[in-house]
Structure formats: C-alpha cells, structure tokens
Amino acid sequence: MLNETRIKVRFILNGESRNIECMAADTLFDTLRDSLGTMSVKQGCDFGGCGVCSVLLDGRPVYSCLMPTWKVEGSKIETLEGLKGKELMNLDAIQQAFATNFAQQCGYCTPAMILNAKALLERNPNPSVDQIKDALSGVLCRCTGYMPIVEAVMQAAMMRRKKTQV
Amino acid sequence: MSSTSQEQNLLFKEKTLVGVPLQKVDSILKVTGKALYTKDVRLPDMLHAKIKRCPYPHARILSIDTSKAEQIPGVRAIVTGKDFPVQQNEDTPAVAFSEALYANQAVVAVAADQRRTSELALEMIFVEYEPLPWVTDPEIAMTPGKTPTKIVHPSETWYEDPNVGRHIKIRKGDASASFKECDRVIEEKYTTGMVSHFQLEPVTFVAQPDPDGGVSVWATSSGPHKTQYELSRYLGMDADKIRAKVPFLGGWFGSKEECHVAAICAKLALKADRPVKLELSREETLTATGQRHPSVITVKDGINKGGKIVARQIRAIFNGGAYSSLGNNVVINAVLGAVSVYDIPNFHMDCYRVYTNEQPGTPMRGPIGFQIAWAIECQMERIANELGMDPVEFRLKNVLKEGSENAIGELMESISHDKVLEQVTSAMKLNGQGKSSIPQDSTQENKWVRGRGVALSAKWAPGGSPHQAMVRVKESGKVEVWVDVVENGQGIYTGITQIVASEFGIPSTDILLMPLVFGSDSSMSGLSGGASASRQLVNLGNAVLEASSNAKKLMAERASKKLGVPSHDLDVREGRVFSKTDFRRSLKISELFLRAPIVGYRTVASFTEGVEFVGYGTFYFRQGKLDPETGMTIGGRISPFYMSTAQIAEVSVNVETGQVRVEKIVAAADVGVAINPDLAKGQIVGSVCMAMGAATSEELVFKDGKIINANLADYEIPSIFDVPLVIPILVENPLQNGPFGAKSAGEPSMFPTAPAIRNAIHDALGIWVNDLPITSERVLEALQKLREN
Structure with a gap:
C-alpha cells in the first residue's frame, strides 16, 4: 500500500x-x-x-x-x-519588459521564462542574443516563436544596467 | 459638408485605439504569475481523478471488476461506460461501453481523496479484453475487401466505401475530358503525418456539483458554451443546469475540445457529490485526445501551353481515427482550402474522412486546410519547375482575381492574393528555381546548401458560430463588457477592449472586460461560439459594436428630453452625450444617473431610472450548404470572406546529414485592418514557427496500433534554437463587414510555411520531398534517389 x-x-x-x-x-x-x-x-x-x-x-x-x-x-x-521590483506597479525590469514587448501570448511558460532570465541577468548583466537563447533553452514556448521573449530579456538587461548606473 | 459639422469633426475627432499596439490587457496578470488556468483551480474537498485506458487498438470489453478498488479507503467514485446514456451518435463516448476502438481509450475512471489513491485504485481494477483486428491506414480502411475491421457507429451516415465517415465531392466542368486536351498532365501524391497541438497546458477539467442538482465545470476549452451544450448531451442533463467556465487557457490551437473527458470529470463529481479535478498527463493528452488528421492527397493537373491550369482533380483522404469528434464536419475545409486560391475552370475533388483505430482526429490551427495547402503548393512548385516558369509568375497567372467566382460558386471579394505575393517577393527575392545543385565535394563550407522557396494560400472563416455581447455603461463613463470570450493567448481580450474603447472614444483602462476578472462563464452572458475557425474577432467584434450602439441609443433617448434634442441627433463619445449638429448641447454621462442613499443613509449610490444603459448585440454570418452532387453552394456562401497569405522561406540543408535548418521566413498576411498590429504580427510569427515544427520534425508515430513517441524527448516541438528569423508583413485590405474592417490573423499563416520550406529545399538541392515531416532521413533518401538518376 x-x-x-x-x-x-x-x-x-x-x-x-x-x-x-x-x-x-x-x-x-x-x-x-x-x-x-x-x-x-x-x-x-x-x-x-x-x-x-x-x-x-x-x-x-x-x-x-x-x-x-x-x-x-x-x-x-x-x-x-517572490519577484518584486522598482518598475511601475512594483514590477521587476524583466516583468515590465515581458509585458511591454508582447513576450507572452498564453502566458503559461512566462513564469519559467522570467525566472530563467533573472538567473541569467544576475550572473551576466550584459548578455548577447546567443547567451540569452542558451539561458532560456530549457523552457518551451508554443505561442510566440521565442523572438519577442529574447527581445524582452535584451530590453530588461538594458533597463537593469541603467538602474545600477544611476 | 457644412463648415459647422467639419468643425465638430475636428473637435470630436475620433479618439480611437484601432491600429494601436496596446499592451495586452492580461499581460500584468501573466508576468506576475497571477493569471490562473484550469490546472490552477482548487476547491475545498476536491477529489483527484485518474483514468484506466485500453492497451489495445481495438478490443471487446468482456468484464470490468471494480470490487477491490471500491474497498480502498479514500476512493469516492468509479465510473464506467454503464454510467452514461448510450451514445446514439458518432461522437467519442466519454468511456468505452462495449468496445474500445483505439489504444488508450478510457475504460474506467476513479476519483479519490489523493492522486496516489486514484492511481492505486486503477491497479486494483481488472478489465478483461478480447483483442480484435484493427486498422490504422486510412487507404486500407476504406478499400472494400481489404479492411480487417469495420468501425461501426450506431447512427452513422454510410457512404459507398467502408469506414468512410464523410465524403464531399466537387464537380465543376469536366476534368477528365480536359486532361486529354492538355499540353501536359502532372500527378503527384502528398502526405502529412499526425501532428499535435502541443499546447503547453495539458487537458484538465474541474467539476463541482451545484446545489440545484446541476454541475459547474472549469474547462480547458475554447468556449464555455461549447462545453455546456456538449456536456448536456453526454450527461443527459438539461443544458441550463450546466455552467461551464474557462479561465486563461495555456495554449489552444484547436485542441482541448475534449468534452468526452469533461463528461468523465462531471460524472465523477455528481456521483461522489464532491468537486473533482481530472488532469490528463502529457502522454494522455498526446495519445488519448484528438490531434491533426494525417492525410494522403493526390493532385492531378492539366496545364496548357501558356502555363494556365485548365483542369485539376484532387483526391484527399483524411485519417479520422475511431470517432468523428468534430472531424466529419471540418472535412469541408478541404474544399475551402482547395478553391480559395487558384482559378481553374475544370475542377473535380473528392474528400474523405475515414475511420481507423486511432484516436479521433480533431481540428488544429487551420484544420484540414494545412494539409491541402501543403499538397497544392508543393504541386504548384512542381508544375512551375517542369514548365520552366518562374514560380511567382506561374502562381500569378493562375490566381483568383478580385470579383471572380471560385469553384464552389462564391464571389471572391476583398482578397489580396497578388498583394501578399508582391510583398514577400519584394522583401526577399527568390533564388530562381532549378539554379542550385548538390556540391560535388562535401568540404566543411559547402556541406550546407542554401535555397529559397515560395508558397501562397488563403484561409476562410466559415459562417455560423454566433457570438452575443452585452455592454453596460456606468455613471463614471466606464463600460462593462459581458461576453464569453476565451483568451488562449491570441490577445482577444485586448482586441475586444480596443474595439469597445474605440466605439466609446474612451481609454482602454475605462473598459471593464468581465472575463478578465471572472474568466469566461457560460452563465454570465449570451451564447458565444468561442474561438474557432478565424471567427472570434470578427463575430464578437461586431457583436460588441452592436451592443455598444444599442447602449448608446438608450442613453440618447434618456438625454433627448434633458437636452431638447431628438435622440437620433445624439451620439455618445468620450464620456459625453452630445448633439451631432450642435456639439455645445451636451451632457456628461453622470448627468443621466440619479443618486440615492443606501447603507443606512451613509453612502450614496447611483442608478438609472427605468432600464440600465445596457445594450445587447448578436453577430454571425449565415451559412449556405454544398450541393451533395456538384459541390456548388446553395443558399449562400460557406465562407463570408477569405484571407490571403504568402511566405518565402530560406533554408540551409546539410548534404551529408540531411538536416534542414530554416534560416528566415518572410510572411505576409491580409488581416483586414489590424486592430492591434503587434498582436497580429505575433499571430503570424507564432503560426510560422508552429508550422515549421510540423514541416521539419513533428509527427506522432504509430507502431502496432499505438503511439510510440508520446513524450517531449521523442516528439520534438521547436526550441529556442530551432526557430528561424520571421519577418511578418501586415497587408491591410479592410473587410467591409468586419469590426473596423478587421479580418483574422490566428490561422492563415500556418498554411504557406511547410510548402515554402519544401520548395526551398528543392531550390537548394533539386530534390522533391512530398511527405511531411521533412526529416533528415527523407532528405537523404531523396538525395540518394537524385544521385542514382
């Protein structure tokens, strides 16, 4: 039993x-x-x-x-x-960038994509497109074709870098 | 136009959100993890259900012994086929009754306190089977004398051949006579495999008995009313006692119409008198729910000297699996796909949906049309190549022109076949067919050979599928929108918000879209056909516009007395009711409301005298029928409009390994008017990537009547490394009776991708692959054949 x-x-x-x-x-x-x-x-x-x-x-x-x-x-x-940030509505830069870049359709992979992006940006604040693809490659998305997600992570990296410079 | 009304137009200039890339209204919920899906629904005292499935592709059920399982503590309900009214129709039964007709068909279901208990109970249920002969090849299944089994459903319409669930024919002109007079006749056979939607959220249902003896069901479904009415038939229960709710959908693509699974969940809940959750695993979703119909399609064309196709004959066979599901009805899509692009005077077509011992085929993003587009666009390339014509020029020579009639007698209006082709060719030039060849030595540099290919298609949006809407204007000027609309990712919540906001001239934040708050709920609003067949935006968009206009009329009537202006001269925009001829005569919306104290005179609330400012709207296109003998439309069109789409693909093919790498795809689609251009582009890019998976790698493979690759290691959907660079191009050719001119964008771009890739592979290496998916093995095989010749 x-x-x-x-x-x-x-x-x-x-x-x-x-x-x-x-x-x-x-x-x-x-x-x-x-x-x-x-x-x-x-x-x-x-x-x-x-x-x-x-x-x-x-x-x-x-x-x-x-x-x-x-x-x-x-x-x-x-x-x-657990993700909170300083952007509008207490969003993290990654969340903000995913929302504004149409980086989610059904949204089912979004939590995993955002967490993988966060892990990447914490260790590499200025990743290349290939490094982003590597970091997100463990998560599948059936809706977007991935391109808007990669663009969102690029934008989030930029936003985060700007914040740290200030 | 008088100068005053011109002034007014300037002052009340249309503040519209149409054409604006508004951020998705559900995006914040989704990036914060607050968007809830059916899988996330949890109810107090909820039981967990599991299903025991038949291990054979076809078997008689001799006995089911549940006595041991019933004694396990925590087991609350068990259902078998006997718990359902015997289905006197062709639909998939909830649970197999006397025979199981496909491997993994449900035989018994259990609900218990814990998942583990349900799993244990399944092992303690003993089913005795008698394995029966089976067939999975539709061509064998439909050949008299050849088929080992006849799949019989009680009230079937039987055609001349065994196991044929539906046969549709088109007879226009005389194809066989024309072939004799043609300069050239080309006949080829094309096939496609079983492809899965692979929506990331597996099929899940939650059911809860309601106090009135009814049942509420949370469903991974494309429309709550579909679930409600289908469940009513399965349970033999009055539809008014069934409440279906659809929260966010974790991907759809045509899947999840699995009301037979919902029926199991609902029956368990009613029997146990407790809420039940039934979550199918990925393997069950792949092997026991519907997938895209595999197909075998033969196309025979007669071409004259000038490169005009004068006769075409198509025989299309779709493997429908063991039951119709929705499949027998969607076979008409084969016709619509075949008549929507080219103008061919003599056109014969036979489409069959054939029963086999596989799970029932179900619609998938561009159902049936995807397979037809594959066959036709492969064939078009073949002909152009044999004639030595430019593939674009050849297509343009044969394309249907605006105002012409297609082979079933529909007038082609608002089409953009020429335009989409022009757009993709100006964005990416073709190499020129037949130019490339296999490199003689396979050094590192030229192992990979590049090629480009083109394809042109058009998607229809059949009539039917009514959508109803209700809007309520509040004192604040905010507008509540009560509709049953399912957000499966396509952005329909945002699209509908933009349409209503534009109609009222108010910001999107002033639209209270109720499904965003509660999810979609069949008891909350009028009938909605849900998402399907590129209709939701057009039908629901028109319904909310009508509802808005009716709400405005009520406001105008109420304001008419106060302003001393006839109501037909009044309009409502930007929070005001105003005279169209004298804009100074206007009222704030709040001035149409009364106020009265409630809650012990402490709080003042607003209300309207008489009826509230609520407007209703209903929209659908009436649909005609096909004449059973000629295939010509009777009593109106089948599809009110068509959407043109063209793509050019650039691929690299490895001549040593046969590997195909899709580098770049330019995709143009006629979307009518893009309500939200970024969402429309997202649909194009998503479609292309999904179709690319079907083109190069995806197929559910059967061995001994069972699927052997029902997992993500062996069934590969495109990963982040596989997707090409996709360049979407929106072509805007407004639809006269679309909301603000909109057509749809969710499906059309599925069609040209696979043939464009295949045609590019030919351009690169001179090989023809006629079977999907184009695996490395198939490329190598074709290369081998080419070298031998």
Whole structure:
C-alpha cells in the first residue's frame, strides 16, 4: 500500500522560512503547488521535458518536477510570486519588459521564462542574443516563436544596467 | 459638408485605439504569475481523478471488476461506460461501453481523496479484453475487401466505401475530358503525418456539483458554451443546469475540445457529490485526445501551353481515427482550402474522412486546410519547375482575381492574393528555381546548401458560430463588457477592449472586460461560439459594436428630453452625450444617473431610472450548404470572406546529414485592418514557427496500433534554437463587414510555411520531398534517389 513516511524539510521560499512535511516521493513541484499554493509554477509534462515548472534553487534554475522535495533542505527557493521590483506597479525590469514587448501570448511558460532570465541577468548583466537563447533553452514556448521573449530579456538587461548606473 | 459639422469633426475627432499596439490587457496578470488556468483551480474537498485506458487498438470489453478498488479507503467514485446514456451518435463516448476502438481509450475512471489513491485504485481494477483486428491506414480502411475491421457507429451516415465517415465531392466542368486536351498532365501524391497541438497546458477539467442538482465545470476549452451544450448531451442533463467556465487557457490551437473527458470529470463529481479535478498527463493528452488528421492527397493537373491550369482533380483522404469528434464536419475545409486560391475552370475533388483505430482526429490551427495547402503548393512548385516558369509568375497567372467566382460558386471579394505575393517577393527575392545543385565535394563550407522557396494560400472563416455581447455603461463613463470570450493567448481580450474603447472614444483602462476578472462563464452572458475557425474577432467584434450602439441609443433617448434634442441627433463619445449638429448641447454621462442613499443613509449610490444603459448585440454570418452532387453552394456562401497569405522561406540543408535548418521566413498576411498590429504580427510569427515544427520534425508515430513517441524527448516541438528569423508583413485590405474592417490573423499563416520550406529545399538541392515531416532521413533518401538518376 502507500508509503506514508513523512520527512521534515526546512527551506526559504521567496524570503520566508518554511517548515513542511513531505513524503519521499514528493517533488518540489508537488510541494510548491499542493502544499504551499505557489500556483505560478506550471506543469506541461511530467519529467523535465518542457521546463515550465522551473524555479530558482539558490539562484539557479531547476525543473521542480525532477527535484525531490527532501533535497532542498536549507536552500533558497524563488518562484515568480517572490519577484518584486522598482518598475511601475512594483514590477521587476524583466516583468515590465515581458509585458511591454508582447513576450507572452498564453502566458503559461512566462513564469519559467522570467525566472530563467533573472538567473541569467544576475550572473551576466550584459548578455548577447546567443547567451540569452542558451539561458532560456530549457523552457518551451508554443505561442510566440521565442523572438519577442529574447527581445524582452535584451530590453530588461538594458533597463537593469541603467538602474545600477544611476 | 457644412463648415459647422467639419468643425465638430475636428473637435470630436475620433479618439480611437484601432491600429494601436496596446499592451495586452492580461499581460500584468501573466508576468506576475497571477493569471490562473484550469490546472490552477482548487476547491475545498476536491477529489483527484485518474483514468484506466485500453492497451489495445481495438478490443471487446468482456468484464470490468471494480470490487477491490471500491474497498480502498479514500476512493469516492468509479465510473464506467454503464454510467452514461448510450451514445446514439458518432461522437467519442466519454468511456468505452462495449468496445474500445483505439489504444488508450478510457475504460474506467476513479476519483479519490489523493492522486496516489486514484492511481492505486486503477491497479486494483481488472478489465478483461478480447483483442480484435484493427486498422490504422486510412487507404486500407476504406478499400472494400481489404479492411480487417469495420468501425461501426450506431447512427452513422454510410457512404459507398467502408469506414468512410464523410465524403464531399466537387464537380465543376469536366476534368477528365480536359486532361486529354492538355499540353501536359502532372500527378503527384502528398502526405502529412499526425501532428499535435502541443499546447503547453495539458487537458484538465474541474467539476463541482451545484446545489440545484446541476454541475459547474472549469474547462480547458475554447468556449464555455461549447462545453455546456456538449456536456448536456453526454450527461443527459438539461443544458441550463450546466455552467461551464474557462479561465486563461495555456495554449489552444484547436485542441482541448475534449468534452468526452469533461463528461468523465462531471460524472465523477455528481456521483461522489464532491468537486473533482481530472488532469490528463502529457502522454494522455498526446495519445488519448484528438490531434491533426494525417492525410494522403493526390493532385492531378492539366496545364496548357501558356502555363494556365485548365483542369485539376484532387483526391484527399483524411485519417479520422475511431470517432468523428468534430472531424466529419471540418472535412469541408478541404474544399475551402482547395478553391480559395487558384482559378481553374475544370475542377473535380473528392474528400474523405475515414475511420481507423486511432484516436479521433480533431481540428488544429487551420484544420484540414494545412494539409491541402501543403499538397497544392508543393504541386504548384512542381508544375512551375517542369514548365520552366518562374514560380511567382506561374502562381500569378493562375490566381483568383478580385470579383471572380471560385469553384464552389462564391464571389471572391476583398482578397489580396497578388498583394501578399508582391510583398514577400519584394522583401526577399527568390533564388530562381532549378539554379542550385548538390556540391560535388562535401568540404566543411559547402556541406550546407542554401535555397529559397515560395508558397501562397488563403484561409476562410466559415459562417455560423454566433457570438452575443452585452455592454453596460456606468455613471463614471466606464463600460462593462459581458461576453464569453476565451483568451488562449491570441490577445482577444485586448482586441475586444480596443474595439469597445474605440466605439466609446474612451481609454482602454475605462473598459471593464468581465472575463478578465471572472474568466469566461457560460452563465454570465449570451451564447458565444468561442474561438474557432478565424471567427472570434470578427463575430464578437461586431457583436460588441452592436451592443455598444444599442447602449448608446438608450442613453440618447434618456438625454433627448434633458437636452431638447431628438435622440437620433445624439451620439455618445468620450464620456459625453452630445448633439451631432450642435456639439455645445451636451451632457456628461453622470448627468443621466440619479443618486440615492443606501447603507443606512451613509453612502450614496447611483442608478438609472427605468432600464440600465445596457445594450445587447448578436453577430454571425449565415451559412449556405454544398450541393451533395456538384459541390456548388446553395443558399449562400460557406465562407463570408477569405484571407490571403504568402511566405518565402530560406533554408540551409546539410548534404551529408540531411538536416534542414530554416534560416528566415518572410510572411505576409491580409488581416483586414489590424486592430492591434503587434498582436497580429505575433499571430503570424507564432503560426510560422508552429508550422515549421510540423514541416521539419513533428509527427506522432504509430507502431502496432499505438503511439510510440508520446513524450517531449521523442516528439520534438521547436526550441529556442530551432526557430528561424520571421519577418511578418501586415497587408491591410479592410473587410467591409468586419469590426473596423478587421479580418483574422490566428490561422492563415500556418498554411504557406511547410510548402515554402519544401520548395526551398528543392531550390537548394533539386530534390522533391512530398511527405511531411521533412526529416533528415527523407532528405537523404531523396538525395540518394537524385544521385542514382
């Protein structure tokens, strides 16, 4: 029958400390959506094929559907819910650029795209088009043909650089 | 025009948002992760459902034993075929009743407290099958004496051949007699494979029993009313007791019309008397829900000396899978696709939708037309090449002209076939066909050979699919828009907002689009056909314009007394009711409202005397029929208008590996008037990239009657590295009865991409590939053939 053994896990989600109990088979995806209600984490497949479940684990993008929850003990997890910025309506530059550049149609891949872009811009504030494509290549988009997304990340990089110069 | 009215026109100059690249009204919700999809719906005490599926492509169900599963704690409901009224129609049953007709068809469904419990219960359900003969090849399935199985549906219209669910024919002139007199006759066979929409959000439903014995269903559907009425048939329940809601859709493209899956979810919820969520996995979405119809299309053309096609005969076979789903009706698209571009005096066509033991074929972005455009545009290139004619010149010589009649008797109006071709050719020149050749030595530099190819198509927008709208003007001058409209990414929320804002001359922020707040809901507004067949913007756009105009009339009547001006002389714009002949006589909208205290006299609220300023509107184009013998239209057009589209593709082909790299595509499309040019361009670019996937890599592959590549590792959709540079060109040829002249943009650009790529590959290497997808293997095979000759 079902293995009901519970494991205690502590981690930081979007700046808030969380203590939860999970089962050994629970993925971070299950935990984030079912237990913690961060619904911006989406699901497109079940095993690391589409990337729309991406979250940031200590600043690096990971597929939450492949990450066992017990493994994130002591880590910092970021989802789109945690992203705040200084642009209009408390948006981050990346969010602002995605909104104004028509970088989303159905919007289902958008949370993952924005998080992957954030991870890129934190380590490389001035990326080339190829570097952007590399960084976003783990996430699929079926609507836009990707071009507006790449343009949005270029624009966000510029906005962020301007902010830091001031 | 008098000088006063000219002055007024200046003063009340149209403040319109038509043609403005307004930021999507749902963009902030989407970039902050607040946009909720059906998959995100969570209700208190919600159960999770799973489906047990048939492992055979065709089998008789001998017995189902659920007794063990029923005893598992946490299992709340189990449904089998017996729980549904027996479907006396050709539709996909919710759950197989006595026979399963395709691999992975649903046989039993379970709802339990937890997903894991449902999964466990499936393992404790025992089904005994008797495997039966099956067929997946439509050409075998429709040949008398050859087919191993006859797929019988109770109330089917049977045609002369076995397993033919629909046969449509067009007989114009005498094609076979003309062939004898032609200078040249060219016949080729073209095929396309089963392609998936691969919308990123898998098929999901949530159902909740309502207090009145009805049921509310959250659906990944293109229209809440479609779900409502279809569910009513599946459940045998009064449609008025079914409330269908569609939140944001995580991609659509024609998929998700899976009301048979919704019926399972609703039945489980009613049986358990608790909310139920049914989430199909990616594999289930690929193997057990509808995909694009595979096709086999033969085109035979007779051409005279001057390069004019005088006769064309088409035999088009579509693999429809085990049930009609919506498929038997969409076969008419084969006709519309075949008659929409070229002017051919003798035209014969036979289109078949054939039942096989595969999952039912369903519409996908430019359904059936995509396959027809592939065949015809490959054929056009072949002919031009054999005649030694320039491919653009050859097409222009045969194209339908404005005001001419197509092969089913529709007048071609507001078309731009010449214009779109001209636009793409001036943006990117063709190499000149037959110029390139395979390099003799395969050094690093010339392993990759470049070529360019062209294709021309036109998309229709059939009549039918009524849309209704309601608008309510508030004291603040803001306008509520109550419509059932489904935002699947195309930007329709924004388009409708721009149309209403333009009609009232107010900013987009003064439009309260109710579906943006609540999602689309069948109980919230009048009938809407939802998104489909390039109609939503035109039909709903016209409906909201009529609704706006009716609301304005009510305001004018109310203002007429106060201003002492006849109501027909009054108009409403920019928050004011004013006289069209004397603009100084005007009122603020708020002056038409009364105020009264509510909440213990503390708060004052506004209201109107008598009816509110609410206007209703309905729009659809009436649709004629095809004569069953000649295929000529009876009682009106099938498609009220057509949208021209042309593309030129530039590709690189690796002569050693056969790999095709699509470098650049110039895509022109006639959108009528672009309500929002950036959204229209987004539709063109998105279509091209999706069609490129179907052209070069995507196919669901069957082995032993089952799909063997139902995952993202083996079924490859374009990644960020695969997409070409796409240059969209908007051609604006206004549609007289479109909202502000708009046509549609969501589907047309799907058509020319695949043939343009194939024609470019020919330009590069001199090879002809007639089968989709154009995989490396197929390129190498064609190269091998060329070298041998």
